[in-house]
Amino acid sequence: MSRDAFYLSIKSDSISVVGYPFLLQYPNKGSVKDLIFDRQSFLGANSQFLFENIKVGIIGYGGGGSHIGQQLAHLGVKNITIFDYDKMEDTNLNRLVGGVYTDIKKAMFKIDIAKRVIKKIFPKAELTLIAKKWQQAPEELQTCDIIFGSVDSYTERQQLEAELRRFLIPLIDIGMDVHHSGGYSMSGQIILSMPGMPCMSCYGFLTEEKLAKEAAKYGNVGGRPQVVWPNGVLASTAVGVFVDLVTGWTGNSDGVYLSYDGNSGKITNHIRKEFAPEKCCHFPIENVGKPNYTKI
Numbered sequence: 001m002s003r004d005a006f007y008l009s010i011k012s013d014s015i016s017v018v019g020y021p022f023l024l025q026y027p028n029k030g031s032v033k034d035l036i037f038d039r040q041s042f043l044g045a046n047s048q049f050l051f052e053n054i055k056v057g058i059i060g061y062g063g064g065g066s067h068i069g070q071q072l073a074h075l076g077v078k079n080i081t082i083f084d085y086d087k088m089e090d091t092n093l094n095r096l097v098g099g100v101y102t103d104i105k106k107a108m109f110k111i112d113i114a115k116r117v118i119k120k121i122f123p124k125a126e127l128t129l130i131a132k133k134w135q136q137a138p139e140e141l142q143t144c145d146i147i148f149g150s151v152d153s154y155t156e157r158q159q160l161e162a163e164l165r166r167f168l169i170p171l172i173d174i175g176m177d178v179h180h181s182g183g184y185s186m187s188g189q190i191i192l193s194m195p196g197m198p199c200m201s202c203y204g205f206l207t208e209e210k211l212a213k214e215a216a217k218y219g220n221v222g223g224r225p226q227v228v229w230p231n232g233v234l235a236s237t238a239v240g241v242f243v244d245l246v247t248g249w250t251g252n253s254d255g256v257y258l259s260y261d262g263n264s265g266k267i268t269n270h271i272r273k274e275f276a277p278e279k280c281c282h283f284p285i286e287n288v289g290k291p292n293y294t295k296i
């Protein structure tokens, strides 16, 4: 998609042109000079200004989302919206970055752990914390410029991607799994679902077969194996994709479908990326915007 193909007006005077890289225009112009961010000034003269103005959403503040929240704070991303309705439990402590032992007893909301971590690193941060499913607060989702998705199921990924395509919001999806067949194998993915470019179905990541298999197992999934370090690798890589998208510092304009092999520690372009169509046929342009319902 050409960078100026689609326009999404957020406020009357601020415009984000969705594409690779993003083109973000805000009424208040200027650059942010702060010694704190001196070492990342190579990202561009206005990079800190962009980080202070862009609005970023995180869906799911667990093993992946907590790394993302912490890193966005270090980067100086000011406007962050976090969706998570879960409270801290025993089984979360092995991977929820910023969560501490006493949070379990207090049954702290994960979004409150997020607030504690992010505000301590970056007090200027303006957080919108939503203890609901994203489906229950769509208007909050729609005000974000970009979303990090760290959700558990293929079905939820499919729903989230469909909602975000409708509102021309890029989605950076991460996820990991540990499989057992003989030995254990760990794998994960980082996918950028950019409006106009290949989607998760184009990439063959979301398939009817996977969705049907998951639906058949519904309610019987159990506690899946999860550990801290692959979540860190995936989240860090996703934050890198975000920074590139916003600042364009590498000059890349290619799609992103990265595959992580947790056993060897390698991140590579997924083989299916080569075979993805150039344009997506799953989310036609006429379906952009709020859906219209007709009475039957």
Ligand SMILES: [Zn+2]
Pocket: 198, 199, 200, 201, 202, 203, 279, 280, 281, 282, 283
């Ligand atoms: Zn598609």
